[in-house]
Amino acid sequence: MNLKIALFGIAKEIVGQPELALNFPEGQPVHQLLEQLRTDYPALRQLSSLAVAVNNEYAEDTQLLQERDEIALIPPVSGG
Amino acid sequence: MIHIDLTDQPIDVAAALRSVEADGAGAINTFIGTVRNQSTGRPVVRLEYEAYDSMALHQLRKVTEQAAERWPMVQKITVVHRKGTLYIGDVAVVVAVSTPHRAESFAACQYIIDTLKQVVTIWKKEFYQDGDVWVAAHP
Numbered sequence: 350m351n352l353k354i355a356l357f358g359i360a361k362e363i364v365g366q367p368e369l370a371l372n373f374p375e376g377q378p379v380h381q382l383l384e385q386l387r388t389d390y391p392a393l394r395q396l397s398s399l400a401v402a403v404n405n406e407y408a409e410d411t412q413l414l415q416e417r418d419e420i421a422l423i424p425p426v427s428g429g
Numbered sequence: 430m431i432h433i434d435l436t437d438q439p440i441d442v443a444a445a446l447r448s449v450e451a452d453g454a455g456a457i458n459t460f461i462g463t464v465r466n467q468s469t470g471r472p473v474v475r476l477e478y479e480a481y482d483s484m485a486l487h488q489l490r491k492v493t494e495q496a497a498e499r500w501p502m503v504q505k506i507t508v509v510h511r512k513g514t515l516y517i518g519d520v521a522v523v524v525a526v527s528t529p530h531r532a533e534s535f536a537a538c539q540y541i542i543d544t545l546k547q548v549v550t551i552w553k554k555e556f557y558q559d560g561d562v563w564v565a566a567h568p
Binding site: 355357358359362395396397402405406407419421423424425426427428429 | 462478479480481483484485487488510521522542545546547548549550551552553554563564565566567568
């Protein structure tokens with residue numbers, strides 16, 4: 350399936366674009382996506398934390414991803 | 430009762446305070462986050478805030494609803510966060526809470542700003558004379 354992943358902050362800088370289109374096996378969990386992204390972009394490994402958001406909620410590592418999901422990569426937040 | 434906003438315009442602090450006025454309130458507590466001129470001793474020139482808008486608004490709503498649940502006497506809550514380029518002294522965030530008595534307004538206001546900093550999808554980059562850093566990105 351084709352996933353679109355929205356990127357923000359330092360993750361957007363590391364990847365070099367605001368959105369990433371990725372071919373990803375159907376029904377795989379969040380941690381699999383993180384592993385693939387960390388392999389493709391090793392600088393992501395240096396971050397203090399890296400979460401995945403699915404439909405505006407923080408996703409668990411074991412959550413399964415669907416093609417229609419709104420997916421975003423969330424580097425350490427620093428609002429306020 | 431809960432008002433949330435994310436804006437690229439200067440925050441109207443007085444309007445935010447007025448928005449939590451309530452006849453049942455004996456206390457209004459406010460947190461105003463402003464841009465400081467240095468970060469761990471390094472002079473800061475400006476900040477740039479970026480947000481994942483839809484998630485930031487959703488998470489802000491959840492945080493304020495949690496506060497209203499935890500302190501059921503809360504009358505009104507307003508949170509306004511700024512985006513874009515900010516300079517020294519600019520207001521980055523306002524949290525205002527009204528309650529019948531002061532203890533709950535202090536507690537709820539602190540809970541909201543502390544939790545906002547942990548979960549709300551907003552990022553800031555500090556710009557110095559000779560470089561820039563995404564705050565909290567690296568250990």
